[in-house]
Amino acid sequence: MQLMKFNNPHSFFTALQAGQGHPLVIAGPCSAETEAQVMQTAEALKQQGVHLFRAGIWKPRTRPGSFEGVGSQGLAWLNRVKRELGLKVTTEVATARHVEEALKQEIDVLWIGARTTVNPFAVQEIADALQGVQVPVMVKNPVNPDLALWIGAIERFYHAGITDLAAIHRGFSSYQQTKYRNVPLWQIPIELKARYQGLPVIVDPSHIGGRRDLVFPVSQKGLDLGYDGVMIETHPTPEQALSDAAQQVTPARLAEIIGQLQVRKSTYDDAELVNRAEELRLQIDAADHEIIAALARRMALVEQIGEYKKQNNVQVLQLERWKEIFRSRPEWAEEAGVNPAFVEELYKLIHVESIRKQTKVLDGI
DSSP: OOOOOOOOTTOHHHHHTTTTOSOEEEEEOSBOOOHHHHHHHHHHHHHTTOSEEEOBSSOOOSSTTSOOOOTTHHHHHHHHIIIIIOOEEEEEOOSHHHHHHHHHTTOSEEEEOHHHHTOHHHHHHHHHHTTTOOOOEEEEOOSSSOHHHHHHHHHHHHHTTOOOEEEEEOOBOOSSOOSSSSBOOTHHHHHHHHHSTTOOEEEOHHHHHSSGGGHHHHHHHHHHTTOOEEEEEBOSSGGGOSSOGGGOBOHHHHHHHHHHOOOOOSSOOSHHHHHHHHHHHHHHHHHHHHHHHHHHHHHHHHHHHHHHHHHTTOOSOOHHHHHHHHHHHHHHHHHTTSOHHHHHHHHHHHHHHHHHHHHHHHTTO
16 A cells, blocks of 8 residues: 655645744634635735634534535635635535535635545545546544544545645544534544644644634644644634534634644754653653553452352452442542542553453453
């Protein structure tokens, strides 16, 4: 399989922000609603130096009956933004027909939505439609937390000859009640960044947070993790927006957010700092050795209790013991100054492995 490489210093996304010293900023309304709304928003964002103007044209919702976008007529509005204001423009495409219509209107960048990324058939159809076309493409993560699907979608465009690619992290659907609309699961995009160095990764705080008050902290979190930019939904009157009203910000608030964002250095630039960081890393390595040794001791004890249960014909899962562990360990963590929610999640994994080991003992494997 062709190895994907993303180290082109002349890529579209790198060129957009060349020499500016701040992250790539993509902004605009969730949906293009009227020509006047699109132009009003774009004029305000041009004054703020936004790199790429975004607006959804085709907006299929989770359930029918709500506003689902203005359709193809909105592409002419984006073309007007490009011609009259000189802004680069981007919109979401989900079919080969969308691609054809967007390219006719000279849309600069296409993005693939989360509901499309989850479907390899749809992604391949779009990739086939882009064969021989040099247009940048941004790929949002799939709605479900599946890194392989995300990578697979990026690969399909790369193999179709589209090498100017970026990934957009917009969070993942979850049945759990959290403060986020889509839980970030930061470890998934971090793994993507680790595998494909040079691939631009952009955070979408609007869809992760689902609320405008979360746009800034989620944006900053993304930049702290080395993301290359932000995609923020912006509307002149967010409370009147026809889609995703709760997560959009005004152009004025966007300016405040951009002004508050801090871009951290990617490396240490002082020998003393490098030495101190290395010293701390060695201590972390030593602590990790201790943690793994402690886990090994615990699993050895788990196997012993598994043998005891086998000898006495006792089932693996002891519900009261399970409840006691999940009650006490977070309490111990809090007393030690460790996040109890983190420890609770950690012990879920430990418990799964403990059950697996005891089951093997009882089954004589």
